Amino acid sequence: MSNNNSYLSNYFHRNGRALGSIGYFVLLMVIFLVGAPEAWIRPNLHQSVFVMMPTLIFLTIPLVFLVASGEIDLSFASTYAVAAYVFALLVKNGVDPAICLVLGIFTGAAIGALVGTLIVVFRLSSLVASLGVLFLLRGVILLLSNSRSITIMEVESHWIYPLLVGNFYGFPMQIFWAAIFVIFCYYFFNKHVFGIHIQHVGDNSVSAEQMGINVNAVKIKAFMFVGIGSAIGGIFTTMITYTFFPTQGFGYLLLALAAVFVGGTPYWGGLGTIIGAVFGVGIIAYMEIGIIAIGWSGEWRQFFNGLIILLALLGHRLHGERVR
Amino acid sequence: MENIIELDNVTKRFGGITALNKASLKVTRGEVVGLIGDNGAGKSTLIKTLVGVYSPDEGDILIRGKKVNAWNALKARESGIETVFQDRALTPQQSIVKNIFMGKELRYPFGFIKEKEQIFEANRLIREIGFTSKLINAESPVGNLSGGERQGVAIARAIYNKAELIVLDEPTNNLSLNETQKVFDFVLNVKKSNRSVLFIGHNIYHVYDISDRFVILDRGEVVHQLNKNDISTPEELMKIMRDTIGAH
Secondary structure: OHHHHHHHHHHHHHHHHHHHHHHHHHHHHHHHHHHOHHHHOOHHHHHHHHHHHHHHHHHHHHHHHHHHOOOOOOOHHHHHHHHHHHHHHHHHOOOOHHHHHHHHHHHHHHHHHHHHHHHHHOOOOHHHHHHHHHHHHHHHHHHHHOOOOEEOHHHHHOOHHHHHHOEEOOEEHHHHHHHHHHHHHHHHHHOEHHHHHHHHHHHOHHHHHHOOOOHHHHHHHHHHHHHHHHHHHHHHHHHHHOEEOOOOOOOHHHHHHHHHHHOOOOOOOOOOOHHHHHHHHHHHHHHHHHHHHOOOOOHHHHHHHHHHHHHHHHHHHHHOOOOO | OOEEEEEEEEEEEEOOEEEEEEEEEEEEOOOEEEEEEOOOOOHHHHHHHHOOOOOOOEEEEEEOOEEOOOOOHHHHHHOOEEEEOOOOOOOOOOEHHHHHOOOOOOEOHHHEEOHHHHHHHHHHHHHHHOOOOOOOOOOOEHHHOOHHHHHHHHHHHHHHOOOOEEEEEOOOOOOOHHHHHHHHHHHHHHHHOOOEEEEEOOOHHHHHHHOOEEEEEEOOEEEEEEEHHHOOOHHHHHHHHHHHOOOO
16 A cells, blocks of 8 residues: 555656646636637637647747756747748748758757857856847847848748648648657657756756766757757748748747746756646647637736746645755 | 776865875775775865866876776766765655666667666665665655665665775765664675775774775875774774874
């Protein structure tokens, strides 16, 4: 009997935060369903959410890795636009969009590596340093693009368009890519040396170093992963809308961060949940779109976003404080 | 006798402070070496240099007679040196199994982890170490364990990796009598299997009981070395320590 108890308690230790965030998601659905059933059964509401969710997933899930490693990055919202800019500019100049896609993702990885190296080597606060990079990169894009957007209708006729963001029996293709990304990240975080080392480093970097883990390399890789995720998000969005615009991505900054923490990943490092983050994204996306769908004015959106973050944080406290 | 590891005139500085000054030390196969010295004598620095957490500013490190370059913690572990650090080097929010395999995970190709095998091995080690509570298994978080149990996890790590040299930094600190005895039994087992131990301690009686040879460190220098057969009581060792420290 006692053994069963310990397995149960270990199960909750490992999954409590993910379960919590699933619980909030279900609760939110029920509230919407009871409060505005007629808006809720309309399929276009859920379609809008499905369009928004993949982008937010590409941004949020890599942030779970980074936050679990004990760092944070705000610059991803600008990396998103830099990668999209590289992609759109090259497409506009006649380069094969498949090559542009790869180069755009490389750009994201390179920015991530630079930001990570800067923070790790000079021991900067990742919050403040990445805030600087956020503004710096945004300034660079505004200057380079002359604050003008780039339209790339030509991408639609290329084979990557239907493959990446086309329509599959009514479902946007990016939903499937996001799902594959989530599954990959789940295994990468929980069953792969990369994810396990991230958790050790974020938990106690001195211990990790003493056990021969290269702490700096692990952290830089986590920053690179955030860069890659933002690049994918930015390029997908640019393809969906056929347009790069220089302020692109800024709106996702706080939403993606909110999704990480609402999803149950604590801010202090060492722990993280991929499944929780997916439901965190679901909560944020349904809040964003649901409020409008039930006919309330947009002003309520931020109010409820704030409320749900606070309630989720209070709820996740039930999973206990940091153990040392 | 083969030297497992040898430090040859190793110096380590932090800013303007010389924490280790031309220290030389060797551990041969099958012996238990006790490293003693006052607070601030440089015991910790010596250990951390020996196991690759710090890199020496001057001097050489030799593994089985061969000089090694770019010494680091991973290389030390790959050379068969495992350390039970004073702070245990654990990550408390992670499970016991993750801690036991930290940095040396059992892997499939492409870096995926052999989770089932790790859990099986960890549960076996937990029984071997003798965890009393049935509530503890490989997947319990380390943060829920007592000090002695945490020490058990750190020792399990060293056992699993079948190290040729196990470095124990203040392993009996904050342990109960019963737990201290377990640590002693562990050291004797290692010795019996013709492997070596470097034992660091404040408590002269503990060090005396367990060691074959003593190295006295003072202000970053190795000031005296003697064999256990040179003396007959821990009091004698303490007297030698008092006489050498500060005398040089």
